Amino acid sequence: MHLIVDQFGVFISKHQGRIRVMKEKERLSEVPIMHLEQILICSDGVGLSSDVVRACAEEGIPIHFLNSANGGDYGTFVHSGITGMALTRRAQLRAGDDERGLRLAQAFASGKIQSQANMLRYAAKNRKENDPDLHNDLMRTATEILDALPPLRAVRGVLTDETRAALMGFEGMAGARYWTAVARIIPDDLGWPGRETRGARDRFNQALNYGYGVLQSQVRTALILAGLDPNAGFLHADRPGKPSLTLDLIEEFRQAVVDRTLIGLVNRQFEIVQRDDGLLDEDTRKRIAEKILERLNSTELYEGKRQPLRHILQCQARHIATFVRGERPTYEPFVMGW
Template identity: 30%
Template sequence: MTTELLNTLYAQTQGTELRLEEDSIRIRVPDQPGRRVVPLRRLDGIVVYGNITLTTQLITRCAEDGRPITWMSRSGRYLGRLDGATRGNVLLRHAQHTVHDDPDIRRAIAQHMVAAKIRNSRWIILRAARDADPGPQSALRATAAELIEALPALPEAPDVDTLRGYEGNAARLHFEALRHALRPDEGIPPFTRRERRPPTDPVNAALSFVYGLLRGLVHGAAEQVGLDPYVGYLHGIRPGKPSLALDLMEEFRAPLADRLVLTLFNRRQLRSGHFDELPGGAVHLTDDGRSVVVQAWQEAKEHPWPHTLAGREVPAGLLPVMQARLLARHLRGDLPAYLPWTAS
């Protein structure tokens, strides 16, 4: 069966109004004459940044249709999400909660997730090494070798806390390698380390923004399949933390998010003029910068990737749904293990 990759509407021009008009969304942008109408049937979700107005009628219709609305800050920080009525089989969610209470099964799922993160991190680093100068190339290949050395130890990890340690070390190595892979435009300061709250340089600002886009995609995939996005296996549970969405994100961060950010900087599509520095040192994308990233993200979601278990290529935008379905099958007992996706 062919699945159509629907579009997501991103609204970021401050003061924009989105209004329901029969079975479409009417978009009114300040200081721009005329109007734009987008049919609802062509949209799988709406993402708004900052001061965007949605009418009650539109919000209600999206809730009824199960079409998620995601609210982000202007800088791309996730604020909240509306999904409408909870969907999915209650027995699946019960199985999800039961597995969380079994330390052995939970550890096995987390182990596969960390292994996929490491393999995908190594993949992007080796790809970056192909086009690097001799000095950075040696550093990138050394990091790739160090990452792969951790894989044999994962099955021996006694608990999830130990696996989190391996995951944290892999993330540290990954971001250290990224600085050797980046070749940004003049005016972009060197990337030294990952800074999240707040991002303090353009590369970190772009990473945070794209991770927000990825989080929305993965969160929606979990909801679509019927899983509880807040009960995960690698990340701890606490109020307001979508642990399962963060779990599933790990295998996609490097090939889908980090790869996109590298491409945008190395091709000079993102330049110093696409960023603003706020009082206190925080850096965020301008409206034009967000437009560049969102357009590239939409194109990247349509890029086909090989999926070994499916035996075919799958658009990037549908990979999280595929993996959420595989996890659901494992939780139901239909698969002996969770099989993560790795790039190739």
């Protein structure tokens, strides 16, 4: 069970083994701690008692904080004891200085590119009968996206500004083709201007950004549970306050979790509603968060059998840890099926 708190001015407290959400004297929701998996706080002006923090820490329940404007994940509370895996973190930092860092960066970019191609193939499959021209165009674009893989995998050496820029360049070329194709599989009335990240004012980009924020909170927790530092990345350069490894691993899951979910929603007449200030309203944000978390519980083929995406995400985080520690010879990215 997930508790999503998205109203300004509410207070979260603990009461007799339950987490209670109140606004003034009105009880908005109440959840047994024993059934709670996580809390997502998606609004400003939310009060939180220390009893809730302690109870969640003791029970291993993460508390995620998302920016109410754009869904950006700006923090997670977890028990301090699970962040103390010094051996893994030392190995992670050393990996950034040798060929392991480059191999990880290549894997993250490769996984994203392959999933972008498969997302278009998935969309094409549903249009083969009623729109054969679009089906063929999407399949052709999927093949063109994969053209970025051979030169990306051919990069050799260690991680430097130059090798990282080369990888990001190939990823960017694939991404430009992908988003151009996405414009053809979403409703025209969205008025989508193309992919925009920070400062996006249109509804669909805001929904994507919010969905990625929800997913980012889940990736951060998976990395912490695997003993990794979510801020020390490989494909994404380190900067103060930048969750670089979180941004690395999320690349493998963007299409499977967020893009597929939101493209499907808007094609089923899901209305993305903005407030008067041009930002997503509370109901839209809550529905997006609920659908992303539902999608994480659905299954994909992984290591020979169908497994929940949430489990796959945690496995991939652990595979990064075992790879940097030298216990795994290679790291293979997750690629969504179609």
